[in-house]
Amino acid sequence: MDPGYFLLILSLLSSAYATYAFYSGVKSRRKHLLARAESTVYIYTALLTLAYILLTYYFLARDFGLLYVYSYSDRHLSTLYTISAVWAGREGSLLLWALYLAVINSAILRFEKKDAVTAFSLSISSFVVLFFNILLLTLSNPFKRLEFTPPDGIGLNPLLRTPEMALHPPTIFLGYAATTIPFALVISAVYFKEGWLKRARFWILFSWLFLSIGIFLGAWWAYKTLGWGGYWAWDPVENASLLPWLTVSALIHGIMVEERRKGLGAWNYFLAIISFGLVILATFITRSGIISSVHAFGENPEGWMYLLLIVLSTAVGLVLYNSRKELFRDSLDLSFNRETTIFANIMLLLLSTFTILLGTLAPLLGEDVQITRQYYDRIEIPLGTALVILLGICAAINWRSDRDTFLKSSRVAVAGGVIAFIAVFATTKLIVASLGAAIFAFSLLTHIQNLKISDTRNPRKFGGYITHIGIIILFLGVMGSWIYEESYKNVALELNQPKNVGGYTLLYRDNQMVDEHDKLVVTAVVEVYRGDELVGVCKPHLKVYKLNRQDRVVSSVEILSKPTHDIYIAASGFSEDLKKVFIELYVVPLISFVWVGSVVMMAGGTYAVFSKMSITGINIAGEDREGREIGIDVSKDGKTSGRKSRKKKGKKK
Amino acid sequence: MNEKQRLMLGIAVIGFVILVLASFMGNLTPYKSVSEVVAAGKMENVQVNGTIVPGSTVYYSENNTRIFELTDGKAKMKVVFTGALTNYQEGIPAVVRGSYKNGAFYAEEVLLKCPSKYQTIEEEGE
Numbered sequence: 058m059d060p061g062y063f064l065l066i067l068s069l070l071s072s073a074y075a076t077y078a079f080y081s082g083v084k085s086r087r088k089h090l091l092a093r094a095e096s097t098v099y100i101y102t103a104l105l106t107l108a109y110i111l112l113t114y115y116f117l118a119r120d121f122g123l124l125y126v127y128s129y130s131d132r133h134l135s136t137l138y139t140i141s142a143v144w145a146g147r148e149g150s151l152l153l154w155a156l157y158l159a160v161i162n163s164a165i166l167r168f169e170k171k172d173a174v175t176a177f178s179l180s181i182s183s184f185v186v187l188f189f190n191i192l193l194l195t196l197s198n199p200f201k202r203l204e205f206t207p208p209d210g211i212g213l214n215p216l217l218r219t220p221e222m223a224l225h226p227p228t229i230f231l232g233y234a235a236t237t238i239p240f241a242l243v244i245s246a247v248y249f250k251e252g253w254l255k256r257a258r259f260w261i262l263f264s265w266l267f268l269s270i271g272i273f274l275g276a277w278w279a280y281k282t283l284g285w286g287g288y289w290a291w292d293p294v295e296n297a298s299l300l301p302w303l304t305v306s307a308l309i310h311g312i313m314v315e316e317r318r319k320g321l322g323a324w325n326y327f328l329a330i331i332s333f334g335l336v337i338l339a340t341f342i343t344r345s346g347i348i349s350s351v352h353a354f355g356e357n358p359e360g361w362m363y364l365l366l367i368v369l370s371t372a373v374g375l376v377l378y379n380s381r382k383e384l385f386r387d388s389l390d391l392s393f394n395r396e397t398t399i400f401a402n403i404m405l406l407l408l409s410t411f412t413i414l415l416g417t418l419a420p421l422l423g424e425d426v427q428i429t430r431q432y433y434d435r436i437e438i439p440l441g442t443a444l445v446i447l448l449g450i451c452a453a454i455n456w457r458s459d460r461d462t463f464l465k466s467s468r469v470a471v472a473g474g475v476i477a478f479i480a481v482f483a484t485t486k487l488i489v490a491s492l493g494a495a496i497f498a499f500s501l502l503t504h505i506q507n508l509k510i511s512d513t514r515n516p517r518k519f520g521g522y523i524t525h526i527g528i529i530i531l532f533l534g535v536m537g538s539w540i541y542e543e544s545y546k547n548v549a550l551e552l553n554q555p556k557n558v559g560g561y562t563l564l565y566r567d568n569q570m571v572d573e574h575d576k577l578v579v580t581a582v583v584e585v586y587r588g589d590e591l592v593g594v595c596k597p598h599l600k601v602y603k604l605n606r607q608d609r610v611v612s613s614v615e616i617l618s619k620p621t622h623d624i625y626i627a628a629s630g631f632s633e634d635l636k637k638v639f640i641e642l643y644v645v646p647l648i649s650f651v652w653v654g655s656v657v658m659m660a661g662g663t664y665a666v667f668s669k670m671s672i673t674g675i676n677i678a679g680e681d682r683e684g685r686e687i688g689i690d691v692s693k694d695g696k697t698s699g700r701k702s703r704k705k706k707g708k709k710k
Numbered sequence: 711m712n713e714k715q716r717l718m719l720g721i722a723v724i725g726f727v728i729l730v731l732a733s734f735m736g737n738l739t740p741y742k743s744v745s746e747v748v749a750a751g752k753m754e755n756v757q758v759n760g761t762i763v764p765g766s767t768v769y770y771s772e773n774n775t776r777i778f779e780l781t782d783g784k785a786k787m788k789v790v791f792t793g794a795l796t797n798y799q800e801g802i803p804a805v806v807r808g809s810y811k812n813g814a815f816y817a818e819e820v821l822l823k824c825p826s827k828y829q830t831i832e833e834e835g836e
Contacts, residue, residue: 214797283796412730416734419734426741427740429737429738432738435737547793629774629795631771632771633771637772639774639793
């Protein structure tokens with residue numbers, strides 16, 4: 058048995074014990090049991106860390122006797138990509154998932170108030186660690202050894218050898234793991250009839266932030282690497298990560314309403330549960346294969362395990378809801394105020410979730426069917442547009458219903474929208490683009506109008522507004538790049554013979570062949586002219602990796618970025634004498650808005666998460682909604698040390 | 711929520727569901743199997759899924775055209791495709807979109823599985 062497997066067995070035992078000891082310790086109020094449960098959390102965190110380090114060591118030591126190392130690396134792979142290869146496959150990324158959650162559990166233990174709610178929620182999240190541990194020991198064992206040691210590995214898929222793809226899994230999986238905490242907290246807090254918003258808020262924002270970064274990196278990678286001129290294809294794997302992002306976004310807004318108005322309690326409860334379920338679904342889809350038909354479950358026994366966890370968490374949620382109904386008496390005031398617009402936003406996010414889920418699971422409906430992109434475009438574009446309009450209205454509206462102030466404060470924004478419409482229509486004669494520009498201008502203006510310098514001291518408002526502005530910029534970019542992209546496929550360029558394509562003149566000037574350490578790179582030097590003016594020189598190239606696998610040839614994209622559009626060229630092949638190069642040309646308008654918008658959005662999110670609300674900040678800021686404390690303190694020492702560390706952190710600010 | 715608000719919300723939801731279902735049904739396209747296509751002899755604008763037959767690929771660099779065979783385990787058909795095909799590999803599942811005529815499938819589009827999943831397939835195949 059590999060020592061790594063042994064470490065996993067030990068962490069299985071300790072996570073199982075922690076699950077039991079926290080639960081039973083809270084039930085029976087046995088302090089010694091809880092104390093032991095606490096140390097077990099640290100123990101399984103340490104064990105999983107060791108297992109992870111060991112796996113990384115096997116990669117760096119080029120131990121191809123380990124099936125996982127053999128499958129995802131080779132001798133030529135650089136050190137950094139070798140480290141990233143640890144999470145390139147299913148087994149390693151599940152180990153990372155479990156490790157992340159273990160570390161988060163330890164952090165909660167270190168910083169959170171040690172009461173019954175925390176203890177019970179740690180029992181739940183330790184159970185999730187246990188779940189992944191079972192998978193790691195059975196169906197996704199990263200420490201499986203071959204009977205012999207091959208001289209070299211199959212190699213990391215060449216497409217994954219980019220910094221974006223190296224960083225995409227660890228960010229998105231951190232987002233996934235963090236979503237467990239709101240789920241565990243909501244179950245635990247409702248069970249004890251306690252408030253949970255203040256404890257969960259940090260983790261909700263945290264998971265949202267890392268989901269956002271992960272999705273952004275994936276989209277950026279797709280654009281720069283895959284060579285089809287786009288960044289979002291409504292592929293099941295992409296959808297899988299977007300679904301929890303949508304519900305977590307809804308949850309962020311739901312808890313705002315609940316904190317202020319005590320409304321939406323049941324919505325938030327279920328949003329936290331659904332987000333967790335969708336994260337588990339996403340882990341299944343991204344790591345165990347596309348759900349191409351019902352058979353995906355049959356072929357992959359892991360599918361049943363994931364399904365079981367989803368069913369179990371939903372069932373627990375429903376049963377608990379039924380027995381605690383009196384906690385959820387909502388008073389939602391749906392007059393003309395901010396609460397209503399936020400509620401409408403949540404509804405739009407949920408409708409998107411529902412429709413994307415429907416499309417993603419469509420193959421389950423029958424033998425070999427697939428949903429086309431038009432379905433998503435027809436549903437999600439109107440929903441997204443409505444969402445951006447609502448964002449604009451929302452910024453201009455007060456928590457108290459006040460129609461007159463709204464009309465007054467939105468006057469400038471409406472005028473701005475009309476001007477944008479006229480200006481864009483006069484220059485482009487495109488109706489949809491003009492409407493998009495009008496919506497963009499309106500929503501952006503209401504946000505800017507309502508944002509004051511002093512708001513930087515209010516991280517929730519400031520972070521939120523910056524995030525919204527990012528989404529509004531992103532909206533414009535998506536509209537431009539989806540609706541108005543031009544593509545020219547199979548363009549053959551002969552050496553030194555200019556060719557007119559899509560308003561540009563392309564001239565294949567030269568070629569180079571360079572032997573790099575791990576690959577051969579064949580480059581075409583293509584000059585791009587607009588009329589007689591040289592716009593730029595593009596060097597699309599083919600990379601032929603020195604690997605014993607057929608997908609070793611990768612066509613690389615070259616992009617000439619202008620503020621208003623990208624000229625995007627992908628080489629697809631050369632003739633044998635290199636006198637002819639085959640390319641695909643895409644002209645992508647407003648794509649820079651997509652990236653700028655995403656970055657602004659993530660900056661806003663980062664500000665909201667890390668400026669004031671550190672984990673400790675939450676504790677200082679708020680006791681529970683009811684102000685009660687059940688207070689099963691594990692030991693006096695545990696409690697005081699916890700308080701001390703909270704105070705320390707508090708002073709730093 | 712009062713009666714009127716509930717009613718309006720209800721109508722909106724029903725309207726939306728109808729819209730969704732309409733475009734869902736409208737855009738649900740079935741895959742054809744290789745056997746079906748070959749048996750029909752001629753088919754226009756269809757999507758076919760299957761597995762690329764190992765050792766069947768011929769690449770013509772003069773016109774950037776690739777000819778390979780696609781199989782569903784029962785029948786095989788020749789697929790002709792001109793254009794970029796990153797991450798091409800034999801033995802993996804692929805979806806081809808185009809028309810079948812004169813004994814060959816002329817593909818306008820070839821979709822291959824996402825790169826992170828190749829290994830899984832290989833393992834399952836072992």
